[in-house]
Structures are given as structure tokens and as C-alpha cells.
Amino acid sequence: MSGISISISHPTGILRGTVQLPASKSESNRALIIQALSPERITLQNLSDANDTVLLQRLLHASEKEINAEDAGTVMRFLTAYFSLTNQPKVLTGTERMCHRPIGILVDALRELGVEIKYLGQEGFPPLEIKGFEPKFSGKSNVKLRGDVSSQFISALLLCAPVLPHGLRLELAGKIASRPYIEMTLALMQQFGISSSFIGNDIEIAPKTYEGGTFSVEADWSAASYWYSLVALAKKSEILLTGLKENSLQGDSKVAELMKDFGVKTTFLKEGILLTKTAETAEKIAIDFSDIPDLAQTFAVLAAAKNIALEMTGLESLRIKETDRIAALQTELARFGATLMETKPGTFLVKNDSVLGRKIAVQTYHDHRMAMAFAPLALFQEIQIGNPEVVKKSYPQFWNELRKVGFVVEGI
């Protein structure tokens, strides 16, 4: 394995304790854009310490022309729309991987609105140069764009829509991927006085300034998923995750319901949620991940470890995330004797044939979720994880929180 790696093990396999989650990076990054667009005072409480959020906060106010969004998808997409529609000439770039993550659908929509923007490398991908903005529409701006590639293009446009002279109407073509993230965007805009309508495939926003106010960011449900997996795989376990609410803006809160079949019970308390291991697990489960793509790795690894035949659909966007997550899962699950096989176009089956026993080294491919999804396997045996610092993208304290519940984490 190249780069540094850590070794993780757990002497007893019994987990008990209280765990601190990071705040939601998705909520934080939307709130930061709204704050930057509002003429009134907005106070944000419990912003995430994730690199994706720290980075956005810095870049929003950077005076330099060149903006480096690193590996953060929301930062790249939200800032492209923000700098464009507030008429700030900038060059936007990112990591090598970011320059292979598509952005053409957003750029086309911005051009239709009147933004002059050009590709500095390959057509359809960062780096980009924003030259200026002269609104094209004399009435309500109307843009049609594909909804099946990334919801981040849509959220990016929506967040800036109230500052357009006549508002915005988006017509989404095709299937809508990651829909709860669009709903989260609209719900957060509503908190600051912006109403919208989302009927069928059409979203409309009237022009209006964002109102001031205070917003407190909830803990991150995607990060919570790794704790569900840990609870499901431990010999005995009871874990309190603080800062999560039953009525969440985050679509990944669906994990609470989905994990029942994997043997985890969720009890909602005032301070958060209590996870307890139960004996009730299903043998065969089918999950459509179109609404919850960030949970796919958690469930793939968990199903393999629990020997549950999991049928996974709705994985299209996984190929354009921090890495090609389908390829990465296939390679790394194979080290544990498990497979992720495409049984018919778009349907993948996780199966486990042997598993566990040997000391195994997992590679992470610059993807925080690869590191965190495989970490629970350390409950069975010592495992090594390559480039453990990847977790800083969304959950910088992940390894320390594992230590708090008895994991031995060496090398970092």
C-alpha cells in the first residue's frame, strides 16, 4: 500500500459509549451560501468542522482570482453558481479527481442565464473561468436541465435564484437523482424567507432577499451510518449519538429505518439517538440508493460482513463521486472474499463467500467514505486502512471517536 496507513482493532468487540458526530456538511454549506447572499445578519450555529465546510467558508471570502475547491463537490458546484450569478470573475479548479467530475450541465444552465464562462481544460469539466454575468431574461428566467446526474447542479442554481432579477424556474428533465438534497436546499431557503414550489419536475422561486435569522446545523446522518454499521457488527452494543433529530432535513436520516433489517434499533431521545443491537436481521434485502447515494458504501460493506444478500439499485452517481465508488467497492470487498456483482444493468448484488481471518489492508482512493465504511470490519480482525486522513473531508474526528469506544487505532 502506498502512503501512510493505520491499523485498527478492537480487543473485545463490545461497544458502549457516547459518540460525537460532525455537523452536517450539506446543511452547513447551503447555510454558508445563503449567509453570503443575504443583506441581513445570519447567525450560524454548530457549523461543521469538515474540510468541505471550512474550505467553503474560506473561499467565499477569498480575494484571490483563483479558487481551489479541492475535492469538495458542493464547494465546486455551489461556488460556480455563486460567483457566476453575483458577477465575480474567478477561475475555479480542484484536485485532479475534481477535474474529472462533470459540471457541464451546470455550466450550460448558467450560460443560458447569461453567464460568460469557459472551460480551461476539457469541455464539461473544471477548471473553469467565469468572465461575467449579464442577465438574459427580461421576465422569469426559465432553464431546462437534466436532473439525473447530480442534484448539486440544481441546488447550486436554486440557492442563487432569489438574487436573479425575476427569479427562476427550473424544469428538470428525466429522473431526479439525490432528490432529498434538493428538498433540503428548498427547506433551508424557506428558513430564511424564500418560498418555492416543487411540483412534478418543475421548481419555481420568486425574487426576494434572504431574511436574517439564526440557524443551528444538525449533526450529520451520513456520518451516523458508520456507527449503525459498528453497532450491527459488534458482539454487544449500545451507542448514543448526540445531535440528531427525528425530523431531519437530511435524506440520509432514512438510515434509521433501513438499519432495522440489519439488526439495529433506533430510539429517539432529547439529546440524540440511542442505537442498540437486536437479533432481528433479514437474509435478503433490496435497497434503491437513488435518494441516498452516500449510504451505499456503508450498506455494501455491512451486508458483506453480515452475510446478507443485498440487492442494490440507484447507484449511477457513485461512479462520479470522490472516486468510482463501484469499482473501489468491488476491489476492496474482494479482499474480504465478498463480491459486488452487476446481475443486470444497474442492479448490483453483494454476496459473501468466505470472509475474514487474514490481516487485510484496505485502500481508500481519496474517498472518506471508503475509509469509514470499511472501518467497522476491525471489530472482527485487525485491519489496515490506507491514507486515513481522507476522513477529514466530512468527519475529521472519526478515528478519535473510534478510540473512545475501545478501538486501538495505531499510526495516526
Ligand SMILES: O=C(O)C1=C[C@@H](OP(=O)(O)O)[C@@H](O)[C@H](O)C1
Ligand atoms: O448537495 C449535497 O450536499 C450533496 C448531494 C449529493 O450529491 P449528488 O447530488 O451529486 O448525488 C451527495 O452525494 C453529496 O455528498 C452531498
Ligand SMILES: C=C(OP(=O)(O)O)C(=O)O
Ligand atoms: C459525494 C460526496 O461529496 P461531494 O460530492 O460534495 O464531493 C460525499 O460526501 O460522499
